Amino acid sequence: RHAVRSAAVVLRNVIGYLPSGVHVVVVDPQVGTERRAVALRCEDGEILVGPDNGVLSLGWERCGGVVEAIDVSRSPHRLEPVSATFHGRDVFAPVAAALAAGAELAEAGRALDPDELAVIELEEPRVGDGELEAPVLAVDGFGNVTLLAASMRTPTARSAWPSTAATRRRPCASPKTPA
Structure with missing residues (x-):
């Protein structure tokens, strides 16, 4: 149900086959906590939006790494009031829609150091x-x-x-x- 690692692997496996653009991934067992909501620009231009719990990490690796990271938890694009349990609806989707419509990533929230983002490490077979x-x-x-x-x-x-x-x-x- 909240398989962050599985979702990260799916994103890694499909990102190269999706049309270029803004991609929202919401597998978020920590919804309602202090975990960050993020929007990321990858080296290849893809934009990933989702919780900062590692779910995006294998996708951004596949896209060449993160060149710009924004904390969108308090984004001007989010819906108000933000519920404690529906950040996919209230934060991630509205931010992604604004970015897809041409809003600047830097204006969607507060800049982050990409090295501070949560990462999923996979064991090698x-x-x-x-x-x-x-x-x-x-x-x-x-x-x-x-x-x-x-x-x-x-x-x-x-x-x-x-x-x-x-x-x-x-x-x-x-x-x-x-x-």
């Missing part, structure tokens, strides 16, 4: 002696397991994948497509 060890990102309702093994997408790395996998020592079908 390990391969050795016929074994792949990778963190589980998600398990869906059908029992499909998504592994954090994006660096394993090369043909050479894929050839090292085992033909079966084990979860808690129970064998299961080998993974087909890593996240």
Whole structure:
């Protein structure tokens, strides 16, 4: 429900396929707390808007890094009053709409040091002696397991994948497509 890490991986995987522009990501388990709301300009020109909880970090890495960061928690573009639980509606969407309509990012709030932004660190998968060890990102309702093994997408790395996998020592079908 509030899978910040999973949302960050999805953003990383799709950002390169989306039309250039302003992208809003709201997976926000800390809504109503003092966490910042941010809008970021990436090196490649993409603008990301969302909570400063790491959900945007893999996306901005894919877009070349952050060149401008703004705290939009008290943006002049937000809706008033701001509810404690609907920042997607009251803060993120109005700020993103204003930016998409041509408002200047610097005027949307207070400048931040990009080095102060929350970042999600992902474990790298390990391969050795016929074994792949990778963190589980998600398990869906059908029992499909998504592994954090994006660096394993090369043909050479894929050839090292085992033909079966084990979860808690129970064998299961080998993974087909890593996240």
